[in-house]
Amino acid sequence: MTADGNQFNSDLMVFLDASPTPFHAVRCMSELLAKSGFTELNESDNWTLKTGDKHFLSRNGSSIIAFTVGSTPLTTAGLRMTGAHTDSPCLMVKPQPEIAVKGYLQLGVEVYGGALLNPWFDRDLSIAGRLVYRNKRQQLKQTLVDFKRPVAIIPSLAIHLDRKANSDRTVNAQTDLPPLLMMTDKAESFRELLADEFLLDGEEVLDYEMCLYDTQGAAMLGINNELLASARLDNLLSCFVTTQALIQADATNTCLMVCNDHEEVGSVSAVGADGPFLEAVVARLTESDERNAVIDKSLMISCDNAHAVHPNYPSTHDSLHSPRLNGGPVIKVNVKQRYATTSLTASLFRQLCADVDVPVQSFVSRSDTACGSTIGPITAARLGVATLDVGIPQLAMHSCREVTGSLDAARLTDVLAAFFNRSSSLSIEVE
Numbered sequence: 001m002t003a004d005g006n007q008f009n010s011d012l013m014v015f016l017d018a019s020p021t022p023f024h025a026v027r028c029m030s031e032l033l034a035k036s037g038f039t040e041l042n043e044s045d046n047w048t049l050k051t052g053d054k055h056f057l058s059r060n061g062s063s064i065i066a067f068t069v070g071s072t073p074l075t076t077a078g079l080r081m082t083g084a085h086t087d088s089p090c091l092m093v094k095p096q097p098e099i100a101v102k103g104y105l106q107l108g109v110e111v112y113g114g115a116l117l118n119p120w121f122d123r124d125l126s127i128a129g130r131l132v133y134r135n136k137r138q139q140l141k142q143t144l145v146d147f148k149r150p151v152a153i154i155p156s157l158a159i160h161l162d163r164k165a166n167s168d169r170t171v172n173a174q175t176d177l178p179p180l181l182m183m184t185d186k187a188e189s190f191r192e193l194l195a196d197e198f199l200l201d202g203e204e205v206l207d208y209e210m211c212l213y214d215t216q217g218a219a220m221l222g223i224n225n226e227l228l229a230s231a232r233l234d235n236l237l238s239c240f241v242t243t244q245a246l247i248q249a250d251a252t253n254t255c256l257m258v259c260n261d262h263e264e265v266g267s268v269s270a271v272g273a274d275g276p277f278l279e280a281v282v283a284r285l286t287e288s289d290e291r292n293a294v295i296d297k298s299l300m301i302s303c304d305n306a307h308a309v310h311p312n313y314p315s316t317h318d319s320l321h322s323p324r325l326n327g328g329p330v331i332k333v334n335v336k337q338r339y340a341t342t343s344l345t346a347s348l349f350r351q352l353c354a355d356v357d358v359p360v361q362s363f364v365s366r367s368d369t370a371c372g373s374t375i376g377p378i379t380a381a382r383l384g385v386a387t388l389d390v391g392i393p394q395l396a397m398h399s400c401r402e403v404t405g406s407l408d409a410a411r412l413t414d415v416l417a418a419f420f421n422r423s424s425s426l427s428i429e430v431e
Helices: 005-017 022-035 190-198 233-247 277-285 288-297 343-355 375-383 408-421
Strands: 054-059 063-068 079-085 090-101 104-112 125-134 140-146 180-183 204-214 219-221 227-230 254-260 299-303 330-332 361-363 386-391 393-395 402-405
Touching: 005 022, 005 219, 005 227, 005 233, 005 408, 022 054, 022 063, 022 125, 022 140, 022 233, 022 254, 063 233, 063 277, 079 233, 079 277, 079 288, 079 375, 079 408, 090 190, 125 190, 140 190, 190 204, 233 254, 233 299, 233 393, 233 402, 233 408, 254 277, 277 288, 277 375, 299 343, 299 375, 299 408, 330 343, 343 386, 343 408, 375 386, 402 408
Parallel strands: 079 254, 079 299, 299 386, 330 361
Antiparallel strands: 054 063, 063 254, 090 104, 090 204, 104 180, 125 140, 125 204, 219 227, 227 402, 330 386, 393 402
16 A cells, blocks of 8 residues: 555655656656666567566657566457557657747747647746757767746737737647747757757767647645646656556466557557557467467556546536546447457456545536547557556646646555455456
């Protein structure tokens, strides 16, 4: 059980602040796992696995899989799997971003994912990501970089110049979002600015994947510290939870965690849930002639935050399916299979919650409202594995600053740890 909720949230906030990009998140998760006895594997190596082993591997530096090798045969206990995603909606810097207007240097940006755009205005923004460069020996190198200080801002247009700002303002992603980076009358190169900040003399930036992020750190708030606010709660919150749960796994079952990149843009990539990363690892953990039997005994719990009911907009929820912050993890259901939950997988999760005395909630979208999706249905389809979609309730999803309850992340960690360590079968008998 998670003994100290305050310490859990403190560690969570450190993780959130240190993970402005999927690359940084994977590095942080790798460090947490390594400190807990997990050793890194390389996909290109031969693996020799034995009971009690704990390993992790990453692909592209932005997706990660970690697993423990249990003593119970896979054909008996199956694979106990959890999934999340490392990416969040944001503003990505374009390859040739320099925009010079009226003595300002601005950056052209592209919207990644379904971001709420208005909250990005008037924020102290920084820039972080992956940098590829050529060193003095003409070798190609990559490194993670982070300015770690406010270097940009997207100022709002004054209401005196836009009298309809509070009633009829729309955001044009091409013309309204380029942030101010500096004031200059010279032609400036963003690549050269990156080189000056992060590289040695004689080293040259070749390319990058950079995003802007809000420098305001994660914080507890509310009169009784009942709320937690941060950037990227969707879905780094689930990444942290699944990592902490896997660290608590004993050597009974073979347990696996996957955190994929690119969920916010459809998951179709070499490292996304609709790519081959998880399948390749599962194939190496199972004998080919037993794989179908193993999958039949397995369960995937896809963790991706859920919509808490908003007190200013309660009618946006089905009145009977209106999760509250600090009301416990949420089972997510959709008959169009945007979520992969079935009555069987939901019942197993309810039993796990009861075993560790954690409350549980349900979410179904209004019948006249479209539903989002997760890596759950994609993973279920690719592996043929029974899958459940759950999430921690939150407000302001896809904003650059989101809000959740201070209790639910630790609760879900306890449930997932119980799932990993449950000795009894996951199957439900047919009468």
